[in-house]
Amino acid sequence: MTRIQRIILAGMIGLTGTAPCRAARLNRIFLYGNTHLEPAVILRELRIHEGDSLTPDLLKTERAWLLRQKFLKNIEFQLMPECASGRTNLILVVREKQGWSPSPILGRNSVFGWYGGLHLETNPWPIRRQRLRLTLQAGGHRLFQFLWQDPWFAGSLRLFWEIRAWYTSFPYHFSDHPPGFEEQDTGIEAQIGHQFGRLLQAGIRSGLESIRTGERVIMRSGTQTDRLVSAGIFADIDTRDWPVWPREGIRVNGWTRWYSPEYGDDFSQSGLDFQGFIPVRRHTLAVQTIFRKSHGNVPVYKRFHAASDRAVRGYRFGEFAGDNLLAATVEYRFPIFSIRQPVQGLHIGYGGVLFFDTGAAWYQHESPEKIHFQEAAGIGLQGVFRDWAVRFEYGHHFHGWGFFTYGTSLKF
């Protein structure tokens, strides 16, 4: 055997050149860099298997998906042609998130005033991907929330679960019940669901909550505390390219929840939210609709309010209460500076926004012709740095000066 034959038969050398393989077949996936997570926990997120044709688009999609799961800080995909088989090995080099990830909370509205705090999120616990998220918030709206979730368990069944416990306290100084009262909510809720592919998830949830106010008149029990048991179903479709500052895709979220108070009649509430994002060159046209519907005798503390930083901006926070709600928003977002690299998990930028909000809330006994929609238009600035976002917006309601909305989260 000549030396050249030995070289070729060695099967580990690349004398044939390094021309990029545009659609090579996958031979094997090799994973490096994981310290806490089992390889299977990372690799199960991928939708590529041995023998599949590897295209750049497919690899970019898979890499962006892994980054979106938030348990990896960074990923490198590298291809290593395997000359003996003519296939290509895929090498994944990852850096896991470790320790706690903090993110700030800051906001202000016309009723609560200033409030601020911190989200603290543990990064994947050893072996599993379970995650703990604590929210601490003080000021006009006080909140402590404990969230424990596992996004994937039961193997191929692909179930997820979540346990949430919370305590919140805020002034209910809204126009539907002057002069208002202080409300304190305490609750615990569990949910379990199934992930269908990457876009759809659905499940059931159940919880127990206790509402405490100083206003006995509005309480079902006639005391200062009402207790409610609830159960519900939910479904969520999400095709957005990046949740924090999407550029394209839709999100549809529907839910129904039945409440059974300790005293009084049962009631139920349902919701359907739609968000759509359409790229217009470098800009984004974003639309949102919110629909809420109640049945039964809804207590005051479960009413919906059309004027809020999540529905119609430009009005005093908590205006326009009712058992039902319909709101819609159109936003035109124009980045002034932005870097969007979903494949590298890089989203940094700031830009302006023009918006038009409209919405109405009404009670069940009101006839549809009496529903009066409120409108507001406004302008604002939005900024995003990876998973953090800030906004500063002014909404004008055409009947005098409007209101500012600012905080560390976007409307949608």
Add this chain to the structure above:
Amino acid sequence: MTIVRAFCTGLLISRIFAVSPAGSASPDWRIEDFALEGRIDDITVSDLNHDCRYDLLVIHHIPAPVPAYTSRRITLLLQDETGQFIHKGHRLPAVPDKAVCYDLADADNDGDTDILFLTSGGVTAFLWGDSSFSGPDHLITYRPRIPEADPASLPRWRFARDITGDAAPELILPGPDELAVFIRTGNRYSPSRHLWSHPAGRIIQENPLIMESRLPVLAVCDFNRDSIPDFLVTGRDVVDVFLMHDQWIHHTDSTLIPPDFRYRRDFQAVQSASWEPVRPPRDRLRLHDLNRDNAVDMLISQTPGAAFPYRISQLQIYINRDGRFDKIPDQILTSDHMAVDFRLRDMNGDGLEDVILFHLPAGLTQGIKLVLTQKLTHRVSIHLMRPDYSYQQIPDADFQFRRKPLLSDGLSPNAWIHSLEGDFNGDNLPDLMIAPDEKRFIVYPGHRKTGFSKKDRFEIPSSGFTGLCIQDINEDRISDLILWDQKNPSGRFRLVISHHSERP
């Protein structure tokens, strides 16, 4: 004569510098300042006159007019029996005009070290005689494919290597699509082997020939564990392995000899725009026997460079198993930050080579700290090799220090920031030496458990410099320093030598 005059004032200062010890093991240092004409480019430590004492070979540039090549000079400082470096008129003539690089080897097999220059026309040598160099002697006429000579520098490239194991160095020169091996027969070198390898760097332009300035690294080490050193050629992205055996040595055919193994670094990275080859701006390939099994292993470091911090710093480790590397890395050590450099040392005395990564943390937090404190936090992580020849992804020890960044730092592997080359307290453990500023070094002695000891740190005096060589010049088992400033036209350089008379 200008240089001789300048050297007459060479020994400017010789004084004992006692350093206030911060720990029990801090040594004393003697400082000697020298001055040559022109700016110092490089200093090499070697036993040139075969008297078992290290001598200094200084490459410097006198302020010469056109042509610039004539400004390059080599000056020798020989160490006498008292440990002093003396000149004795051993200055060499001007470096050959077209010299691209030089090497030190015993070209005439008389036991002394000779100086060889690689030029565009072949190899020229200055041979050491009884007490001085003579020459130049033209050893080889050959037109190697090498970069143009750079009048601003004269690097050392080790092209004189003994690859046949007969103690006589062969001369390996890159040619078009080959490496020509010249073997000495009698008193002459003649072309003997032609290796099928073209690692001399990428050709940017054919006529006139413009190449990358990077020359291949030639390594002589055992690859297949047959106790015979083999010949490895490391180019830009290829490692060629030529196994040495009797058949190779007695090979008389003039045809090209192909490598026994060729390892090509043909990774493709999947980035946002397209697939692209993984060739980060700063990557290094190192051949080293990590597990002390007498077979060389391979390490490739990839530092993100301009794209940081959104790519991962990696150190790919290929363990030589049964005389070959697997194409897939055995391990990849990663870093959040820019792992700007790495070293291989036995940090715990178990006979296995451990990996020490030097990190430069990047990102928003580091930026805020820099603005507030004017200092950068550097991290040194130590990954100990396990008995199964693997490294743990999580470092076994982490060591951090803070320093004010200097303009001369840059972002490249930089000796001014930190070095692990020396043992400055004689305990056979590598010590971490950092340069917090331009006036001093701080040495953190090696520690078997924690990596390095902050408690026992001590200082070594320094001066404004851009060049550093660490070597145990006086052979007292404690490393010494040679410092020079490549930008200073005064030609001054400094020796900081451990004061062995004070050793316990």
